[in-house]
Amino acid sequence: MAVPLDYFVILSAFLFAVGTVGVLVSRNLIVMFMSIEIMLNAANLALVAFSRRQMLMDGHVFVFLVMTVAAAEAAVGLAIIISLFRNRESINADQLDLMKW
Amino acid sequence: MLVFSVAAIIALASAVMVITVKNPIGSILFLIMSIMAQSVLYIMLSGLFLAAFLILVYAGAILVLFLFVVMLLNIRYADLGADKLGKLKPLAWVFGAALLGELVWVTMGATSTLGEVDPLFGSVPAVSRLLYGKFVYPFELTSILLLVAVVGAVIMAKREW
Numbered sequence: 001m002a003v004p005l006d007y008f009v010i011l012s013a014f015l016f017a018v019g020t021v022g023v024l025v026s027r028n029l030i031v032m033f034m035s036i037e038i039m040l041n042a043a044n045l046a047l048v049a050f051s052r053r054q055m056l057m058d059g060h061v062f063v064f065l066v067m068t069v070a071a072a073e074a075a076v077g078l079a080i081i082i083s084l085f086r087n088r089e090s091i092n093a094d095q096l097d098l099m100k101w
Numbered sequence: 102m103l104v105f106s107v108a109a110i111i112a113l114a115s116a117v118m119v120i121t122v123k124n125p126i127g128s129i130l131f132l133i134m135s136i137m138a139q140s141v142l143y144i145m146l147s148g149l150f151l152a153a154f155l156i157l158v159y160a161g162a163i164l165v166l167f168l169f170v171v172m173l174l175n176i177r178y179a180d181l182g183a184d185k186l187g188k189l190k191p192l193a194w195v196f197g198a199a200l201l202g203e204l205v206w207v208t209m210g211a212t213s214t215l216g217e218v219d220p221l222f223g224s225v226p227a228v229s230r231l232l233y234g235k236f237v238y239p240f241e242l243t244s245i246l247l248l249v250a251v252v253g254a255v256i257m258a259k260r261e262w
Binding site for chain 2: 010080
């Protein structure tokens with residue numbers, strides 16, 4: 001095991017930044033959702049790396065819980081997207097101003 | 102080291118492709134690729150249970166759900182409509198770079214090489230003993246979370262507004 005821990009953590013930082021830029025840049029709701037999944041995965045990678053460092057498996061349980069939350073979030077979010085698409089015929093985030101003002 | 106570099110480059114490059122590619126189906130497939138590479142990284146960190154779980158749950162369930170929705174909605178990516186961001190778009194990349202710099206700055210200097218590890222670390226029996234022992238209440242609560250999510254998804258998708 002020649003790879004130092006901070007390589008994994010820095011990779012996780014890179015992935016998190018990519019996810020953030022994805023949320024900011026894209027106007028497609030589905031791509032925004034996928035960027036959120038990238039950010040969750042980046043956090044998971046950091047958790048796994050740190051739990052390997054500490055030799056504690058508690059981090060693995062946290063990753064398990066985060067994945068469950070991600071699944072629930074994807075199910076509800078995609079249902080919202082379907083519902084929006086049926087009403088607005090669009091998944092562009094700029095056109096969804098129902099709750100503005 | 103070679104395995105790490107290849108997996109890291111694939112994970113990062115496909116994550117960038119997810120947000121740059123125009124076709125949503127393409128971004129879903131790139132996200133699956135990124136997750137496969139991350140699963141290799143989990144194995145390198147001896148998280149065997151999580152590596153299998155990542156592929157099963159993310160690539161197998163969540164992203165197939167995304168794929169279903171994209172196909173269900175039949176979005177032609179030409180008619181996504183006008184982009185109101187316009188000139189502000191480069192600013193998003195600047196913010197992303199700033200965030201990246203901050204994160205890397207924080208994690209710098211935390212150098213530590215990973216030592217020897219117990220062969221059972223991260224294996225299915227070890228993690229599940231923790232799940233059903235120390236963390237049994239959070240674990241059971243996730244079932245309620247999933248139930249609420251299922252009911253909420255059905256209500257959101259079926260209701261007539």
